[in-house]
Amino acid sequence: MNIGQAASASGVSAKMIRHYEESGLLPAARRTESGYRQYDVNEVHTLRFIRHSRDLGFSLAEIAELVSLWQNRRRPSRQVKALAQAHIQELEQKAAELMAMKSALEHLVHCCHGDDRPECPILEGLAGAAAVAPPSTVKRMAQRVAL
Incomplete structure (x- = not known):
């Protein structure tokens, strides 16, 4: 084909x-x-x-x-299982990171009145997080967003 x-x-x-x-x-x-x-x-x-x-x-x-x-029909299944278990751990770590991001965003949304005033805790929180975060944290945040 x-x-x-x-x-x-x-x-x-x-x-x-x-x-x-x-x-x-x-x-x-x-x-x-x-x-x-x-x-x-x-x-x-x-x-x-x-x-x-x-x-x-x-x-x-x-x-x-x-x-x-x-x-490889002669491979031991333990190799496959070990690879799958390691992947499960990676997925659990990503899930925990996503839940932490969700929680932080929910907090920012809760603090925002969402009215006609220009003050916005969401934007202030995002600006503050990027302004004070060390480069390694900013890099991790960018990698998480890429997920």
């Missing part, structure tokens, strides 16, 4: 299929004489595996390791 058909069958866009090939996550596709990529059922199955892994928030590096473990 061509890249469009593989994209439809796997739920992964053609652009992402190309990206996965370029990054080595998926082997380079066979090509027709005219240069079109060709995929078989096994590669589509791998693409679905990758998509499901992405849906669970695994990084590309973690997915590469998972694909390798998945394809």
Whole structure:
């Protein structure tokens, strides 16, 4: 099947299929004489595996390791479990950070009257947090927003 058909069958866009090939996550596709990529059922199955892994928030590096473990029928399941448990811990940390951000924002919203006055505790709080926060905290705040 061509890249469009593989994209439809796997739920992964053609652009992402190309990206996965370029990054080595998926082997380079066979090509027709005219240069079109060709995929078989096994590669589509791998693409679905990758998509499901992405849906669970695994990084590309973690997915590469998972694909390798998945394809190695002699691997011990403890390696897979350890990787999944580490990912759970990362997700729990992100969830805690998101809840802290939500709580801080809820506090700022609660303090704001939301009327016609120009005073706004939300803007003042945001300006104050950025003005007094050390660079490492500002960097962490920016990374959290990127989530």
